[in-house]
Amino acid sequence: MPTDTLLARFLDGLAPLTPVAVWAHGSLAGGDYVEGRSDLDLITVLDHPVGARTAWRLASLHARLRSTPLAGRLHCTYLTPDTAAGAGRRHLTWAHERLFKRPVTPVTRTELHTFGRVLHGAPPADVLPPVPDGELAGFVVRDQGDYWRREVDRAAHWTQDIWVDLGLLTFARATVTLREGRLISKREALEVLPGLGAPDEVVADIRRRRYDGAAPAAGTWAVRRARLTRDYLGAAIDALVAGS
Template identity: 35%
Template structure:
């Protein structure tokens, strides 16, 4: 798999350093880098590390230090995200695992969506082939994973007013509902670039679509405080309507 040189450098440095710290037996790449939709400085580096057992407190502290060191040394490491999954826990799709993202260590599941994307598009930095370690995700299981994400994350998010003032949540929510529709109806995992082309299908204002597109192209966007309030109201309502529509779909 061809990757940008600066990303290849980070993957090599991270793979070499994390292996002895966490007992990593395989390191896999998913997300936009795997689907060839990667945007430097915008896209995350979505990694999955299979580890030989649960991580103890010392290993967790060493991982914090490793990630912070990489961020200081490599610009691309700023957006490196990694979920650390014990091999013995791979069968449980709801289990929470040690995860590094947004410059912090916390617990998060290795979701059915992430698993399906990895199986369909991912590649290994080292370790066995993905299909040899990650349990298969059926179409029905993928659709249920999408519904679970909408129900368990995004419906509660609708009740958190502050996040709807943030550019990152505005963009992520719109990409989520656009991609969810494709997956539920067509059994595909579209890229963000493809999803962006679908925003008009659910009546997203042209100015809003342009803002999202500009941010993906690393172009400056400005919006006033009043504009953020208006945008929050519009996007929250739009996302709520799309979630209601998507959860009502009968595709199984």
């Protein structure tokens, strides 16, 4: 499989940097991975500080992988044992064909402890501190209220498949996390959405595209779908945040 080939080449390229661990989270770890559609979300723990020279070596590694199928979907954040604590700390990350810094969120940390897939080295429990009580729920509420609610008002986003899919699936996952204290996969979130009052037509559209290979939305349907999604999601997020 192209995914296995890419991961093998990535691990081979990392070997000279003597990683302590390489883990997968997201769809690849949670059993919801669809090759060619899902991202490859990884965390690598290195045994030395990630300074300028290491950053250059990592950028070179990712550049060498560009000709490998699916390489554009491989995202990796780089930690060290000394920097693994604290969800607010920003870490060097390769994603979207560039290096930048971003945190390892409480959602990602919880995924790693709950169902993280070890690709190399030590398991998450040996390196990554557990998520403190209340931190996951607090993050989920802020993410819905501060980020997603603002984006709902930006109408231009919502004719695009990616915004419809992530907006609704993230909302369903957030709702279950706040109600039950657990994480669910995107596939499970799709099954939850009808019970949360999401528009049936939009849920069916997501299912057809993500799992049945249907074409992207276009034309008048994309416009109508955007209106249905925004009308539902804005009110739903407001109610979720108000009740939290």
